Amino acid sequence: GEDVEQSLFLSVREGDSSVINCTYTDSSSTYLYWYKQEPGAGLQLLTYIFSNMDMKQDQRLTVLLNKKDKHLSLRIADTQTGDSAIYFCAESQYSGGGADGLTFGKGTHLIIQP
Amino acid sequence: EPEVTQTPSHQVTQMGQEVILRCVPISNHLYFYWYRQILGQKVEFLVSFYNNEISEKSEIFDDQFSVERPDGSNFTLKIRSTKLEDSAMYFCASTIRGRTYEQYFGPGTRLTVT
Numbered sequence: 001g002e003d004v005e006q007s008l009f010l011s012v013r014e015g016d017s018s019v020i021n022c023t024y025t026d027s028s029s030t031y032l033y034w035y036k037q038e039p040g041a042g043l044q045l046l047t048y049i050f051s052n053m054d055m056k057q058d059q060r061l062t063v064l065l066n067k068k069d070k071h072l073s074l075r076i077a078d079t080q081t082g083d084s085a086i087y088f089c090a091e092s093q094y095s096g097g098g099a100d101g102l103t104f105g106k107g108t109h110l111i112i113q114p
Numbered sequence: 115e116p117e118v119t120q121t122p123s124h125q126v127t128q129m130g131q132e133v134i135l136r137c138v139p140i141s142n143h144l145y146f147y148w149y150r151q152i153l154g155q156k157v158e159f160l161v162s163f164y165n166n167e168i169s170e171k172s173e174i175f176d177d178q179f180s181v182e183r184p185d186g187s188n189f190t191l192k193i194r195s196t197k198l199e200d201s202a203m204y205f206c207a208s209t210i211r212g213r214t215y216e217q218y219f220g221p222g223t224r225l226t227v228t
Contacts (some may be wrong), residue, residue: 004156030215031215035219040221041221042118042120042205042219042220042221042222043157043205043207043219044219045216045217045218045219048215048216088157090157092215100162100170100214100215101147101149101159101160101161101162101170101172102149102157102159102217103159104149104156104157104158105156106155106156107156107157
């Protein structure tokens with residue numbers, strides 16, 4: 001079955017860039033996602049990328065997709081204390097009509113050092 | 115901004131009891147989902163629901179689980195006879211028709227089975 005892997009922790013200094021990495025196994029993944037979870041809160045959809053793209057930028061967030069290596073990354077520029085959270089990578093096989101479930105990684109805890 | 119809401123935020127129940135977890139999806143959304151996250155593990159897809167029927171379900175979603183949209187606003191997950199291993203955070207999500215790759219999550223219900 002599908003699998004999504006990410007490292008569990010990342011520590012960065014405030015103001016630096018954070019790069020969170022993810023690998024996935026399913027070559028038929030159509031959409032790849034980054035969700036953010038702050039303490040006590042739900043999963044917030046940050047951004048997603050369609051599998052025929054290799055980059056997507058949205059303000060401080062840059063998503064890079066290497067489909068050949070099945071590698072996805074999320075870069076957060078100028079990391080702030082408010083970025084401290086768990087970041088989940090996820091994938092789906094969007095069929096265009098169905099309600100496809102997402103497959104998630106375990107999440108990466110982003111720790112910001114002052 | 116419209117949000118998915120879930121009640122209760124925390125439910126404690128005894129093994130063997132039935133529980134109903136409630137979700138109010140975003141009002142113009144038509145696809146609904148349940149996920150769960152056992153402590154320290156990945157977020158796992160349980161079931162998706164569209165047009166008053168189940169669209170897709172995972173292996174986890176066995177006969178002890180059921181879902182229902184009892185009225186125009188609520189979406190419920192029922193666990194008939196809870197087991198200790200059902201203790202988890204349960205997340206509801208919803209999407210709009212035509213953009214089912216954008217799933218919006220609620221804050222979750224923490225279910226503790228004793």
